[in-house]
Amino acid sequence: MTAYVRALQAVRRHLPLENVAQDPRPLVHYATLAASSHNTQPWRFRCDRGRILIRPDLARRCPVVDPDDHHLYVSLGCAVENLLHAARAAGFEGHVSFQPECGATTVELEPRTALRTPLFEAIPRRQCTRSEYDGKALTAGELALLSRSGGADGVSVQLSTARHTRDQVADYVAEGNRRQFSSPAWKSELRTWLRYSAAEAVACGDGLYGPVMGSPSAPRWLGSLATRLALSAAAQNRRDIEGIRRSGAIAVIVSEQDDPAHWLAAGRCYQRLALQATVLGIAHAFINQPVEIASLRERFADALGIDGGRPDLVLRLGRGPTMPATLRRPVEAVIDARG
Ligand SMILES: Cc1cc2nc3c(=O)[nH]c(=O)nc-3n(C[C@H](O)[C@H](O)[C@H](O)COP(=O)(O)O)c2cc1C
Missing domain, CATH: 3.40.109.30 (putative nitroreductase (tm1586), domain 2)
Structure with a gap:
């Protein structure tokens, strides 16, 4: 490490x-x-x-x-x-x-x-923190600050501490996991972004390094084998459902219109919300499975009473142990020469 x-x-x-x-x-x-x-x-x-x-x-x-x-x-x-x-x-x-x-x-x-x-x-x-939180609901004051920091430009944030919302979200996340893990193409795409050892993670500067996701660091051959065995909907559901149950709030970010300009605004909204959460000492992690599959997304929106627009992102928030953060590529690797 x-x-x-x-x-x-x-x-x-x-x-x-x-x-x-x-x-x-x-x-x-x-x-x-x-x-x-x-x-x-x-x-x-x-x-x-x-x-x-x-x-x-x-x-x-x-x-x-x-x-x-x-x-x-x-x-x-x-x-x-x-x-x-x-x-x-x-x-x-x-x-x-x-x-x-x-x-x-x-x-x-x-x-x-x-x-x-x-x-x-x-x-x-x-950073995204995929640990288990302490299960304590966020306060009204914290929710108000998070809500105010997020929404703008045709994008809104729905925050809930209700037990039944967490249960509903958990059901849709579980369904999303079942569908995604049954897709060889989905698993194969995910594997191209997994970084197994610290050396590999540092050399690439991108992707998802095992310990960030709660898995051990390992040489590529071993990590790759372990991942093949461990990548299952059942294992992921165990982690996600407990993670949702022990969250202090669920946030759903919703765009009024389903187009790139609004998706960009949804990203800005998430980033503000996440920065505000960081200021408050509140951790967060994405649980986007319900909005990543088009047919599931529509049912998810109906179940949560989202009337029109596209649910873009789903997050769990709360207080919990920190986890290793992700790296980035050097700035020079992402800057183009002036045209
Ligand atoms: C549009 C978008 C979708 C994401 N979806 C997920 C997700 O479904 N599950 C998850 O664990 N993380 C998800 N992430 C978090 C990324 O994995 C994370 O942002 C990335 O690894 C960089 O780490 P950091 O946010 O901790 O800096 C998502 C991030 C974005 C911007």
Whole structure:
């Protein structure tokens, strides 16, 4: 783990922001600390004077779990949100525009007084934590702060501490697991993003390293064999159902419209919510199975009384033990030369 811990310390840290007008790479660093589906980091950045362009990296699509690129655009939205908080800390207001014809987002940077917000300070610490939480409901004050931080631009957050919501979500997650684990294509796609040993995780700087997911670190041959045996709906259901039961709240992020502009906004919404949760010392993890399968998604929306729109993301929140965090590729690997 030592090499992994050293790599984590190098990645998950604050950078000086004094020189961002001349060298915007620190802003890209913060953007890349965002969440992304399977930690694919499906983004490319181009930095021009006073403007940063964020484009999808289509080589990092996951066509099986994400056939319409929903998660890909959500991931880009997460990166955009981090970039905006970092820009503000560096003394710039970011103005966002999305070009649906090419899927690119432009952030125009306008000079402003620098402001290091608590959400900005939380960027290196935000992570998905797939441990079991303590089962205590979040307080009304915490729920209000989370709800206020999230929704905007045609996207809303539904937060619930109700037992019956957790039971319903657990049922749909279990059904999602049964369907996904019965798909060889789904399992094979997931395996391409698994990183078995610390050395492999550090060399790739992306994907999902065993201990992050609650599995041991192992050489590739052994990890791969163990994963083949352990990747089952029954094992996953045991973990997920207990995880949901012991959560302090469930959040569902819902877009008014089902298109890339709204998926991007849903990613921004998640990232704000997750940063706010981090500030409050609240952990979170995704349980997206019910919204990843189109036919299940519709039934899930009906069951939860979601009237119109697309349920984009499902999360469990609560307080629990920390887990190792994920790595990122170097900033240089995701920046394109100026065109
Ligand atoms: C759109 C999207 C979908 C995700 N779906 C899941 C999921 O279903 N299950 C899960 O455990 N993590 C999920 N994740 C979390 C990613 O695996 C995680 O963001 C990535 O590994 C980077 O780690 P970090 O968020 O802890 O920095 C999702 C993330 C995004 C942005």
